[in-house]
Amino acid sequence: xxxxxxxxxxxxxxxxxxxxxxxxxxxxxxxxxxxxxxxxxxxxxxxxxxxxxxxxxxxxxxxxxxxxxxxxxxxxxxxxxxxxxxxxxxxxxxxxxxxxxxxxxxxxxxxxxxxxxxxxxxxxxxxxxxxxxxxxxxxxxxxxxxxxxxxxxxxxxxxxxxxxxxxxxxxxxxxxxxxxxxxxxxxxxxxxxxxxxxxxxxxxxxxxxxxxxxxxxxxxxxxxxxxxxxxxxxxxxxxxxxxxxxxxxxxxxxxxxxxxxxxxxxxxxxxxxxxxxxxxxxxxxxxxxxxxxxxxxxxxxxxxxxxxxxxxxxxxxxxxxxxxxxxxxxxxxxxxxxxxxxxxxxxxxxxxxxxxxxxxxxxxxxxxxxxxxxxxxxxxxxxxxxxxxxxxxxxxxxxx
Numbered sequence: 001x002x003x004x005x006x007x008x009x010x011x012x013x014x015x016x017x018x019x020x021x022x023x024x025x026x027x028x029x030x031x032x033x034x035x036x037x038x039x040x041x042x043x044x045x046x047x048x049x050x051x052x053x054x055x056x057x058x059x060x061x062x063x064x065x066x067x068x069x070x071x072x073x074x075x076x077x078x079x080x081x082x083x084x085x086x087x088x089x090x091x092x093x094x095x096x097x098x099x100x101x102x103x104x105x106x107x108x109x110x111x112x113x114x115x116x117x118x119x120x121x122x123x124x125x126x127x128x129x130x131x132x133x134x135x136x137x138x139x140x141x142x143x144x145x146x147x148x149x150x151x152x153x154x155x156x157x158x159x160x161x162x163x164x165x166x167x168x169x170x171x172x173x174x175x176x177x178x179x180x181x182x183x184x185x186x187x188x189x190x191x192x193x194x195x196x197x198x199x200x201x202x203x204x205x206x207x208x209x210x211x212x213x214x215x216x217x218x219x220x221x222x223x224x225x226x227x228x229x230x231x232x233x234x235x236x237x238x239x240x241x242x243x244x245x246x247x248x249x250x251x252x253x254x255x256x257x258x259x260x261x262x263x264x265x266x267x268x269x270x271x272x273x274x275x276x277x278x279x280x281x282x283x284x285x286x287x288x289x290x291x292x293x294x295x296x297x298x299x300x301x302x303x304x305x306x307x308x309x310x311x312x313x314x315x316x317x318x319x320x321x322x323x324x325x326x327x328x329x330x331x332x333x334x335x336x337x338x339x340x341x342x343x344x345x346x347x348x349x350x351x352x353x354x355x356x357x358x359x360x361x362x363x364x365x366x367x368x369x370x371x372x373x374x375x376x377x378x379x380x381x382x383x384x385x386x387x388x389x390x391x392x393x394x395x396x397x398x399x400x
Contacts (some may be wrong), residue, residue: 002027004304005090005098007080008106009038012062013288016104017295021070023305030098031072031108032090034079037130039067043290045133047320048158050140051164061385084251101305102270105258106156107142107243109288114149114209114238120362122217124234127154136235140165143232147171147221150208151178151202153319155237156191160321163198168231169320170201172209172221178202181239182317184332185351186340191321194346198322242277242286255279257286260289262310264300272300279309283331284339289317315369327371330361330378339386343367351389359384373397 005021006013011033031038041059048054048229057064074091082091083299091097111126118124123143136158140146146162148155151173159169159358171178177188178195189394192202207224214230220231244254253259253267257279264272264281274296275289286292291313299311318327324346336352349370352361360375373396377384384399 002098002101002106004028004102005030005032006104007032007034007090007108008104008275008277009033009108010275011042011061011293012106012108012297012300013104014039016106016301017070017072017373018066019180019298019301020305023302023307027101028129029070029072030075030100031106032075032078032092032098034077034093036076038076038350039338040130043320045127045130045355046154047161047374049130049133049297050158050161052090053130053137059130059303061193067162075173079348080246081249083246083271085099085250085252085271090268093269100270101328102272104110104264104297104300104304105174105247105271105273105277106275107246107277109242110238111236111287112241113236113241115211121211121213121219121220123219123232124211124236126236126301127158136233139233140167141399143167144186145169145231146227146235147219147231148235148237150235150237150239151175151180151204152181152239153182154236155235156195156321158235159195159321160368161201163195164209164322166195169199170203171195172223173202173204174209176204178204180201180283182332182351183328183363184334184338184350185360186338187328190348190350190365191326191339194321194324208307210246212310214393240276240288244277246275246296255284257311260296262299262312263308264296265303272304274300277397280313283315286366287317289315290315314375316375324365326365326367327368328363329362329371330359332361336360337386339390341370341389341392343392349389351386353386370396 039061044059079093111128145168148171153170162169178391210222212220218230244391247258252362258273260278262275262281273292280287341352342348347366350366
């Protein structure tokens with residue numbers, strides 16, 4: 001009987017396991033995860049779960065009955081520490097060994113901690129798991145002031161949630177703009193204005209940051225060796241570290257993330273990778289998004305059982321902050337030119353064209369229909385001009 005091993009318990013792993021069974025796979029299926037809580041949505045951890053207590057069952061991908069029907073052999077609270085591609089055996093931290101015919105790496109990413117000693121301080125937090133979110137919410141319930149180190153998506157989403165709880169919030173960003181690696185300057189400025197209008201203090205171009213334990217469970221925040229603030233809670237949100245250690249041990253090709261083809265196969269054809277830890281095959285980078293994990297997990301599972309459905313998705317990301325739903329399609333580039341279509345202060349779409357006036361990237365605030373329209377344009381290579389998208393008198397749905 002064939003054996004498939006999945007390393008990881010997040011979205012890509014969950015979707016892969018479900019898809020395998022849905023596609024008729026009846027062999028042994030093992031899930032290895034160093035976390036005991038698995039198969040749950042991550043986006044609520046920085047949003048809904050910080051505003052009100054959320055049961056794990058409310059954010060799981062599948063009901064207990066569906067999960068039971070997947071007939072999984074579980075290895076929870078266990079870390080995979082070695083992967084022998086010649087013997088096709090994975091070894092766990094407790095010494096157990098599992099042989100596989102095919103294997104999926106869905107190890108995800110971890111918070112990038114600037115100084116690991118910070119996590120030993122009282123009321124200093126990271127946010128990558130349900131348990132982290134639960135602990136942060138309990139801390140915010142007893143806090144008046146939060147400092148967020150890092151102005152990326154998780155940092156800004158937590159800042160929004162904390163402001164909605166009534167906390168004073170400061171975001172410290174070492175770069176020249178928030179979300180500096182993932183959006184254009186126009187979108188970054190919108191995000192910064194949004195948070196400042198809600199009362200968040202944002203400090204960019206920060207120098208070296210250091211933390212120390214203060215009195216009464218407070219945290220002292222230093223910038224360039226000078227005391228900047230004393231906070232009741234601090235969140236470290238300084239980016240992600242891709243969990244590629246096992247792939248490196250196995251000798252797989254890794255270029256920042258694990259290199260995969262359009263079917264999610266790594267340099268070892270019987271080993272697949274999906275989600276944060278894997279590149280987008282057309283772009284050569286990790287997308288670290290809900291859609292990327294969802295669709296790559298399904299693609300890998302289908303190919304394992306003989307279905308060739310290549311992963312060619314246009315990157316799509318989203319974020320909820322205050323009353324704004326922000327959706328992004330495509331990838332940003334400094335060489336693109338921006339045209340904005342604005343229906344209101346908090347309803348606008350940024351369209352980005354290359355030098356040939358081809359649409360390459362779109363960011364919509366509270367205007368999801370424009371993302372759907374733009375995706376259709378990109379997929380069908382519809383010709384659309386900057387003048388058309390800027391003209392509010394033109395119904396974009398009529399452009400085909």
